[in-house]
Amino acid sequence: MQLFGMNQEGSLDDSNGSHDGIPASPHEHVSGLLADGIDGDLVIHRVDSAQVVYRRQYPYNIVKFIGGKYLMGSVLGEGSYGKVKELLDIESLCRRAVKILKTRKLRRIPNGEQNVRREIQLLKRLQHRNIIQLIDVVVNDEKLKMYIVMEYCACELQEMLESVSEKKFPIWQAHGYFCQLVDGLEYLHSHGIIHKDIKPGNLLVTNDETLKITDFGVAEELNTFARTDECHVSQGTPTFQPPEIANGQNTFSGFKVDIWSSGVTLYNITTGKYPFEGENIYILFENIGKGVYSIPEGVSDLLEDLLRGMLTIESEKRFSLQQIRQHLWFRKQHPRMLERVMIPPRSDAPSDRLRSLTIIRCLHAMHSDEPSNEEEDSEEEEIATIVESRNRIYHRNNPISSEAGHAELQAAQRQSAEIIKESEEHMPQASSPIQNGRSKKKVKKSKFFSCKTS
Numbered sequence: 001m002q003l004f005g006m007n008q009e010g011s012l013d014d015s016n017g018s019h020d021g022i023p024a025s026p027h028e029h030v031s032g033l034l035a036d037g038i039d040g041d042l043v044i045h046r047v048d049s050a051q052v053v054y055r056r057q058y059p060y061n062i063v064k065f066i067g068g069k070y071l072m073g074s075v076l077g078e079g080s081y082g083k084v085k086e087l088l089d090i091e092s093l094c095r096r097a098v099k100i101l102k103t104r105k106l107r108r109i110p111n112g113e114q115n116v117r118r119e120i121q122l123l124k125r126l127q128h129r130n131i132i133q134l135i136d137v138v139v140n141d142e143k144l145k146m147y148i149v150m151e152y153c154a155c156e157l158q159e160m161l162e163s164v165s166e167k168k169f170p171i172w173q174a175h176g177y178f179c180q181l182v183d184g185l186e187y188l189h190s191h192g193i194i195h196k197d198i199k200p201g202n203l204l205v206t207n208d209e210t211l212k213i214t215d216f217g218v219a220e221e222l223n224t225f226a227r228t229d230e231c232h233v234s235q236g237t238p239t240f241q242p243p244e245i246a247n248g249q250n251t252f253s254g255f256k257v258d259i260w261s262s263g264v265t266l267y268n269i270t271t272g273k274y275p276f277e278g279e280n281i282y283i284l285f286e287n288i289g290k291g292v293y294s295i296p297e298g299v300s301d302l303l304e305d306l307l308r309g310m311l312t313i314e315s316e317k318r319f320s321l322q323q324i325r326q327h328l329w330f331r332k333q334h335p336r337m338l339e340r341v342m343i344p345p346r347s348d349a350p351s352d353r354l355r356s357l358t359i360i361r362c363l364h365a366m367h368s369d370e371p372s373n374e375e376e377d378s379e380e381e382e383i384a385t386i387v388e389s390r391n392r393i394y395h396r397n398n399p400i401s402s403e404a405g406h407a408e409l410q411a412a413q414r415q416s417a418e419i420i421k422e423s424e425e426h427m428p429q430a431s432s433p434i435q436n437g438r439s440k441k442k443v444k445k446s447k448f449f450s451c452k453t454s
């Protein structure tokens, strides 16, 4: 069968033999009036169907939905398990974040699937203002992807620390975060959950300065009938690990692991330093194991006392959460002497000081003639794609169309217009989910199932 060299987005390849491995094809002269009304002598390049190379054409305006009601925005960050992107819940108009996990990638990470499963199970049960809230889990069986929808946070504490030269917060600000960390930990421990990886990188803040403990990938839930908080495994971040783990003890108190790493976190956010360091993990663990550290100059006596209580080498003598709560530094009202460390703008949008909704950019791209600036993730296939610009690309690349091509073009134009009209109708109405009016023809459908947590 002979074809025009038309690519996946509907554009005709310039098949003079110079592009994308399409070999030179025989030319055929055709005279007469063509479908697009261009008259004259024409050359049609014929390409064998086996030789057609499909490729994506960018930029084009795309809008992605997951689970039928979440509109996907830009990438917020990336962890070892996958990307985290911004979402807009079309029904509630709430801003969300989604962790995108690929089953195949998870299988390559030691304990990857197991950790994710445990994290979801744990998060489902938890509801506290200082613990990240799981909103929804969407699974796409066809694409072997899982979408973990969470409440949206503006920034990680780690990112805020890195945005200032001293790498620390003013005491009053650090105190505010620390008190919230203790509240969150108390809730977790009361539910028999050990986080095991407390550190500034796993503490998120919302725009209203609420701290959220996140990343339960290595957390452990104690057996309901367990009489102690004894644990055997720890996979947390080395710098924040206590001496009992650094020294390779087989069993240790889970609660006290979280107290120690919260102590290292408090040390870090108030001084900009770490109590233990090492050129490699062996030296680091040797230093932690010895438990010898110094308190930097400028730290108040009260704070030093609290830090020493939390960083006590013997876990039995280490402060408990109750002791921390009763400590004078914890209970003190710290004067606001220094300026707050603000949430910095994102590195990919330095002029956007308020970290505004990235979905606006997608919506703008969707409704305007401008091609989207959003770089398409080649690995991340779209769930629903609106190929508005397909028509423009088609026009640009197809000065000559066959009748079939012309019909396809008209269909694509009708389709785009309908989808855009429909989106406009449904978008502002929280009660009218966009998927209700969506026809199967218009949006590439995927097999989803979604399990709500609430």
Ligand SMILES: Nc1ncnc2c1ncn2[C@@H]1O[C@H](COP(=O)(O)OP(=O)(O)OP(=O)(O)O)[C@@H](O)[C@H]1O
Residues within 6 Å of the ligand: 076, 077, 078, 079, 080, 081, 082, 083, 084, 097, 099, 132, 150, 151, 152, 153, 154, 155, 156, 201, 202, 204, 214, 215
């Ligand atoms: N709920 C959220 N709201 C906003 N941004 C988030 C949210 N969760 C994660 N992020 C961003 O996404 C990034 C990646 O998060 P993720 O939890 O996947 O990995 P991580 O904790 O940084 O690393 P790892 O998974 O390797 O321990 C974070 O650094 C953070 O900036």
